[in-house]
Amino acid sequence: MKAFSIGKVYVNENMDRVIDINPLPENYCSFDCVFCPFGRTQVKTDQTFDFKEMETFLCNLEERLKDKAIDLVFINPDGESLANDRMLDVIRVIKKYAVKVKIISNGYLFNREEYKEILNLCDEVIGELAVTSEENFQKTQRPLRGYTFEEYVSNMENFNKQYKGKFILDVTILKNYSDSNENMERFKEIIKRIKPDEIIVQTPEDDHLKEAFGIDAARLKEIEKQLNLAIAIEE
Ligand code: SF4
Known part of the structure; x- marks a missing residue:
């Protein structure tokens, strides 16, 4: 999506009328994944930033919510949503119109107190996962120095222990990095946590990533079934 843009209304699988929004100027993220659909991370950070475009963005968002019947706003930037220091204001504007909020993040910052307040106001949060080991985490997701895979998983685990909304885990399967049967067993353990x-x-489906990291449709389906079984056993 374009910087500070608000998308067109579409209907999702639950028949909600949805708009996607991007409250970032470019890819701000604490990771620099080799499979990132947005290219290289422009600002590698876990801090928040004040963007001058936000006043106009918030006005435009409010106008859109006033004008159109919308059930859900999906905060779905090309980067890490939490890098914007006005996220609370964004959510307050949406909630003023009794509209649900969904937010996506790589998940590493989920257990930080300053972000928990924001995330807990959202009806749905999406955290991401792509590998199952420290070595592959460092190699394929190139996080900020000092970040560890164990902390990544435990941050999402601890956050979800207190979160009352719907937690969605978005798992990206990478050829040669997270598509083996051994990986499946590790994913299942992480899902249990x-x-x-x-x-x-x-x-990955984008043309420039597919060849290096994409797996075939049949294997993807099989993995999807296995991982969903793990969640069903949990319930
Ligand atoms: S966490 Fe997401 S936005 Fe950040 S670099 Fe990785 S794929 Fe891109």
Whole structure:
């Protein structure tokens, strides 16, 4: 999506009328994943930033919510939503119109107190996962120095212990990094810890990423079935 843009209304699988919004100027993120659909991270950070465009963005968002019948706003930027220091204001504007909020993040910052307040106001949060080991985490997701895979998982696990909304775990399967049977066993262990309400399983599909990291449709389907079984056993 374009910087500070508000998308057109579409209907999702639950028949909600949805708009996607991007409250970032470019890819701000604490990771720099080799499979990122937005290219290289422009600002690698876990801090928040004050963007001058936000006053106009908030006005435009409010106008849109006034004008159109919308059930859900999906905060779905090309980067890390939590890098914007006005996220509370964004959510307050949406809630003023009794509209549900869904937010996506890589999930590493979920257990930080300053972000928990924001995330707890959202009806749905999406955290992401792509690998199952420290080595592959460092290699494929190139996080900020000092970040560890164990902390990544435990941050999502601890956040979800207190979160009352719907936690969706978005799992990206990478060829040669997270598509083996051994990986499946590790994913299942992680799912048991995080206890998501729903799992989305995908693989890179953009042309420039597909060849290096994408897996075939049949294997993806099989993995999806296995991981959803893990969630069902949990329930
Ligand atoms: S966490 Fe998401 S936005 Fe950030 S670099 Fe990785 S794929 Fe891109």
